[in-house]
Amino acid sequence: MKRKAFTLIELLVVIAIIAILAAILFPVFAQAKRAAKGSVALSGAKQLGLAQLMYTNDYDDMFSPVVEFTSSNWAAYPFDYLEQPYMKSWGILLDPTGPLPSTYSNSQDNTGDAFQIYGLWGMPPEQIATTGAYSNYEFGTYPAGKAMTNGQIWSYDGIAGVANGGVSFWPDFGYQKGSVPSMTTTAVAAPADQVMVAQAAAWDFFWQQSNADGFDLYFGSGCGEYNTYGCNFAPASPVPRMLDSTGAAAGVYNWAGGAPWPGGFAQEPTGRTVYAATDGHAKSVPWRSLMGTTIPIGSRTGTAIKAFWPKGS
Numbered sequence: 001m002k003r004k005a006f007t008l009i010e011l012l013v014v015i016a017i018i019a020i021l022a023a024i025l026f027p028v029f030a031q032a033k034r035a036a037k038g039s040v041a042l043s044g045a046k047q048l049g050l051a052q053l054m055y056t057n058d059y060d061d062m063f064s065p066v067v068e069f070t071s072s073n074w075a076a077y078p079f080d081y082l083e084q085p086y087m088k089s090w091g092i093l094l095d096p097t098g099p100l101p102s103t104y105s106n107s108q109d110n111t112g113d114a115f116q117i118y119g120l121w122g123m124p125p126e127q128i129a130t131t132g133a134y135s136n137y138e139f140g141t142y143p144a145g146k147a148m149t150n151g152q153i154w155s156y157d158g159i160a161g162v163a164n165g166g167v168s169f170w171p172d173f174g175y176q177k178g179s180v181p182s183m184t185t186t187a188v189a190a191p192a193d194q195v196m197v198a199q200a201a202a203w204d205f206f207w208q209q210s211n212a213d214g215f216d217l218y219f220g221s222g223c224g225e226y227n228t229y230g231c232n233f234a235p236a237s238p239v240p241r242m243l244d245s246t247g248a249a250a251g252v253y254n255w256a257g258g259a260p261w262p263g264g265f266a267q268e269p270t271g272r273t274v275y276a277a278t279d280g281h282a283k284s285v286p287w288r289s290l291m292g293t294t295i296p297i298g299s300r301t302g303t304a305i306k307a308f309w310p311k312g313s
Contacts, residue, residue: 037096041199041241041274042282044092048121048197049276051086052079056185063182063196063278066125066160066204067175069167076173078118078203079160095120095199097241097274099229119228122200122238124158124308129165129180130208137207139291139305148268153301154294156308158207159183159196159278174208189312191279195290198275199241201234240271240287278310 055064068077080093094100098120127137137156140149159182166177188194228234269287276282295313297304304313 034097038272038274038284041095041097042284044095045121045197045199045274045276046280046282047087047092048080048083049280049282051083051092052196052276053185053280054086055083061184061186062161063159063185064123065163065179065182066123066129066158068163069165069173069175079123079197080118080121080203090117093117093120095241095274098199116228118203119201120199121197122203122205123160123197124156124195125160125162125175125204125207126158126180126183129160129162129176130174131176132174132208138301145268148288148292152303155297155299155301155304157304157310158308159188159194159310160204183310185278188278188310190306192277192281193306194278194310195238195275195307196278198238199273200237201228201239202236205238206236235269237291238273238275238287240269240273275307 052063056062064079064082066079068082069075070077084090094117100116100120139154139156140146140152161180161182162175163179165173165175165179185191268291271287272284273287273290274282274284275290290307291305293306294303295306295309296302297309297311297313
């Protein structure tokens with residue numbers, strides 16, 4: 001009887017072919033996985049946007065405050081906590097492209113203390129709701145921003161007010177005392193262009209405290225709970241997480257990278273950001289397109305960021 005078998009050369013050829021196919025397919029699988037995560041993030045933004053619009057139906061057409069403070073249990077309740085009756089799911093807040101694992105669990109999620117999960121999404125506060133000067137709401141003040149604006153100053157503003165600011169435990173926290181109402185949906189000049197909710201490192205983009213440095217720089221709250229990214233610098237604006245890796249593309253920097261002001265980093269982030277507009281639609285756009293598209297306005301700067309200027313031109 002004759003026995004048939006593969007020769008060593010044939011086996012090596014098959015192994016080589018398998019290795020080549022694997023080298024080709026593995027990056028494709030990785031891209032497919034990232035695309036799937038991006039789709040989940042996009043769905044989360046859509047759900048947050050719809051929940052916010054449902055909120056407006058119950059509150060005289062007004063958007064929710066960006067945060068509600070309370071002295072009864074020393075807690076702050078960000079907008080995505082206030083939207084929970086309309087979402088009925090904490091899982092919607094989780095962003096698979098973000099820094100928290102999908103298995104994230106925190107016993108304080110329902111107490112107004114878990115700022116890490118709240119901070120995965122941000123809502124832009126109105127300047128009048130914060131204690132910062134209007135000049136703080138300007139982009140292009142420092143070198144990194146000037147490189148992007150070509151030396152111009154661009155204004156920006158938000159849509160969300162504050163509820164019960166200045167309570168005993170939170171003497172100001174960068175917000176006006178008392179309550180400042182949010183804008184109404186009908187007051188937004190271009191609903192399809194205005195950001196309502198976006199991927200972030202803090203639930204209010206840290207506008208209320210870091211604006212003095214302008215968000216052409218980066219904020220970092222040390223290892224505190226207010227920065228979703230922990231001991232890192234991140235842009236005080238939407239964060240371009242989608243389809244990005246690390247470094248400038250992701251918009252997050254380690255403390256070891258050096259102080260971000262006044263000279264700052266050489267560039268603004270690249271990459272894509274997922275957001276929901278005030279008309280409820282959600283999309284993924286390049287960060288620089290979102291933050292770099294401007295409109296003419298009548299204020300002293302003459303130019304504003306289109307996505308963050310609800311008053312319109």
